[in-house]
Amino acid sequence: MKKSIIIALLLCGIIGYSQEKKWTLLECVNHALENNISIEQSELDVDLADINKSQSLSNFLPTLNANGSYGINTGANINPATNQFENNTFRSASGAINSGVNIFSGLANWKTLQRAKINKIAAEYRLDKMKDDISLFVANSFLQILFNREQLKVLVAQNAVTKENIGNTEQLVEAGVLPQGDLLELKATDATQLQQIIAAENALFISKLGLAQTLQLEDYEIFDISDEDYGLIASEILDKRPTEIVEKAKEEVNDVKIAQTNFELAEKDLELARTSYYPTLSGFLGYNTRWASTQVNPFTGEDISFVDQLYLFDGTSVGIQLNVPIFNRFTTRNNVKRNKVEVERSKFLLEQAKIDLESTVYQAYNDAKNSKKSYEAALQTEEARKLAFEYAKERYDVGLSNAFDFNQSRTAFENAQSDVIRTKYDYIFKIKVLEFYFGLPITDLN
Template sequence: MAGAQQKWDLRQCVDYALQNNISVRQTDLQARFSELNFIQSKAGQLPSLSLGGSSGFRLGRSENPTTGVLEDNNFFNLGMQVQSGVSLFNWFAIKNNRESSRLSWEADKAQTRKIMDDIALNVAVSYLQTLLAREQVKVAAVQVDQVRAQLRDTRKRVDAGILPELNAAELEAQLARDSASLITAETTAAQLLLQLKAVLNLDAAVDFDIATPPVDQIPVDPLAELQPEVVYLTALQMLPQQKVNRLRIEAAQKSVLAAKGRLYPSVTAFGSLSSNAIRFKKEIYNQVLTGYNTTGARVNAGGVFFPVEVPSFKQGDNIVGYFRPDGLGRQLNANFGQSVGVGLNIPVFNGRTARTNLDRSRLQVQQLELQLEQGERQLKQDIYKAYTDAVAALQKYEADKKALTTAEKSFSFASKRYDLNLLSAFELINSQGNQQRARIQALYSKYDYVFKMKLLEFYKGQGIKLQ
């Protein structure tokens, strides 16, 4: 995305940082986890439904699933069932759990926005620091050019015998010092640009540069519109962190209600449909008469008692047919069963789990309320401090501008006196140094004032903008 021909403004830098920052992606993943929890908790209000089936072979003596009789037979069995259940009333535990999950999801989304705002602020700070460093490079370069021009003019006058060699030597020494200051300023600017790359999570080897808007063109709201109490009240409603704290409290309160509902009896309804069938083929053998056996009973026939006998058979060796059960369809229809009912669950004792969960939920609410109170107090302190700093920065900037004007006039007079040989090179260099320090201080004060104002605008929920 970055190229040597393209210079990024603050908006592009912030957009790139938000798209590539690992913290943003991590918090976004957490929000997606919370969304899944909410979807799951919402589905918990719906009836459950399950379909099941089984099939297999049974060998040897086993129970016939269609008759319940133990038989010595090998057969294939098939079973199918449908089960469903629904919570009829649980003191709104499921509903409150769903609301708690929804509020937690909203809190995590707001937390993502909070992280994004923090990153945008960090990018803006690094961006402004880089702009300030570049302005300092320009000031140092102007200083070097001025001293170099003075040295050329002085050298001519020394060669003409108008000024002593000492004047040229002092200016050469000053040029060396100013050149070193320029190199230091350029190094600092390069390091800050590299630091900005790190903030953007941009590879250090990528060609990258930023747009340099004149500091005087950076829009700043009037200080009168950024009164601390007004900014604070706006921040309570606008800043994501405050929204995160409030949402987490609401989610915890719903968790308390859900935990409380689990202490009371719950009513459920259930129902099921089932059927089964078997399939086998059993041989039918012929029967061979082996004789007659008396039963011990007698019958009276004309006064004569005769014993009662029954024929006795044994299984022969010839298969005369096969026995098979009805078809699967008829069996499934004949064995089709239904059940429906209502269940009542009364929690009596469960190791104090439910009561402990309720107590934990209540403590969690208290902890979050304390965090909210602490956060609001800290926010108010930060805003009032930012306002005080902005007022002080404005006053210092105004004073430094006056000091710069005075230093420039002083240097102008000194230059004229030097041209008339009424001032030594040392005195000229001293006057020029005063002007240089005043110029750098005024520049620093200007950027410091802009940043302090941008921080107040950030607290007011306006974001960070330089254009």
């Protein structure tokens, strides 16, 4: 019994801990970077690029191969030991070991190694870009949850005020101060607000579900983010000139880096295609030996032993081989032309990437400035709507205004509150995007 109570308490503690787990933005981003499938695939691309680089280094080494054979021959066959026809049944074996080395091939191995190094850098840039994209997506999803949560809080608070007004209106209707229609109008407003609350709760759940799936978490129902009240983040980034942010972005953002490495890869591919114009020179060294079961020593008339035959019939070969390309149906020339086109294409893509980055940064800068203005305007509107609502409520409470006018003022105030929440988180995200282009961490919301 005692043991069962202890186990139950432990289980309750574990369940309570899992339910109380609140994810911060930093935890969400780090978890996504460690578990996202797209990032894991990009990491595999880096591994493959590293393998290709290792193979390019290995191409400088000589080759070494060994081979052997054993057979039984009947009838007229060439004896591998004497190279004479024999109409006899005999067994034979042969073995060889050969080595080759590339002396000159138009520097193809050297250029292949250079290309492999660039390709690995390009794979790392693509991995970094994938991480940046995931971080931005997670941050946006995180802020969407904050927005939906605050929106729900506002709706619940507004509904509480409406229910309070219903209670006061019932008393005024009973006293004959207000007509029954005003009470019905408030009850209809209460029902509408309850529908809005349900929709807001659903939006909050969907946003949590989306982030949990991005993080590849299985416990969707208990996933939640921290309850911290995130205020406005500092906006010193807006004090910098857009050109300064653009120059910093070229160093921090991977889009231009990827386009640059793709251009360098295209240049290396062109250089590799041109190596096919050059002759190739290679060296080789080999050793071989053979044995046959019917070999007889002409002096003693005895069969020559296996070991003696290996020494008697062995041989070596050493030399160099030159291969000069003369005509290959214009294959090399067309490959060179094709790679020239790819170099020009990559060059244009690099220039376009620089233009796109500059345009994106300027757009992000303007979006951040305008979102700040929108938020400040929304605050002013909310303050004005709040005063108007309080005035309308005072008039309604003493019977100087009807329910329709009161609801109009209340709706305008509610819309102003929603605009404040929307513009606040829109401003925060756009500031973080601009800071991202400047190389600042996106996980810092305070």
